Amino acid sequence: MTGEMWKLLCSxxxxxxxxxxxxxxxxxxxxxxxxxxxADAKFYHLMRKIQTDTALEENRRQQAEQQACTRVAHLMQTSCLALRRLELDADDQRLAREALESHQVFIKACLRRSLGSFDRSA
Structure with missing residues (x-):
């Protein structure tokens, strides 16, 4: 992705x-x-800025973290697709939805907790 595309997406x-x-x-x-x-553009923009200030190993760690975030989103989508293909009855669909939404809330809580500690450290 070009720098101009990053700027456009970030704006x-x-x-x-x-x-x-x-x-x-x-x-x-x-x-x-x-x-x-x-989301990817903003994260890559941050990584490019940090790359000028940090060591290569740190950048690799951050890339791995970004890939992990993308992987979590992909796994949630895959889970939904797999559950849809099972053609569950209404009760099981409700249970599946509750389970997936519970994970979504947990992920959001983890993010907010992490961002809160991140903000306090600044």
């Missing part, structure tokens, strides 16, 4: 899309893809 205001996610509204494919691209 996008995704408040409406973020509000949809917070309200539990499913995004369409285009919104989901744009959200992923913006």
């Amino acid at each position: 996008l205001d995704l408040q409406t899309t973020t509000e949809k996610v917070e309200q539990g509204i499913a995004l369409d494919h285009a919104q989901h893809s744009l959200l992923r691209e913006v």
Whole structure:
């Protein structure tokens, strides 16, 4: 991705899309893809800035962390697809939804906790 594309993606205001996610509204494919691209662009932008200030090993660790975040999102999507293919009855679909949403809340809680400690360390 070019520097200009990063700047463009990082400058996008995704408040409406973020509000949809917070309200539990499913995004369409285009919104989901744009959200992923913006998240990646912002993370890569941060990594490029940090690369000028830190050692190569630290950058590799951060790349691994970003890849882990992407992997978690991918695994959640894969789980949903696998569950949908099982053609569960209504009760089992409800249980599956509750389980996935519980994991989503847990991930969000972990992120907020981590960001809180990150903000206090600054």
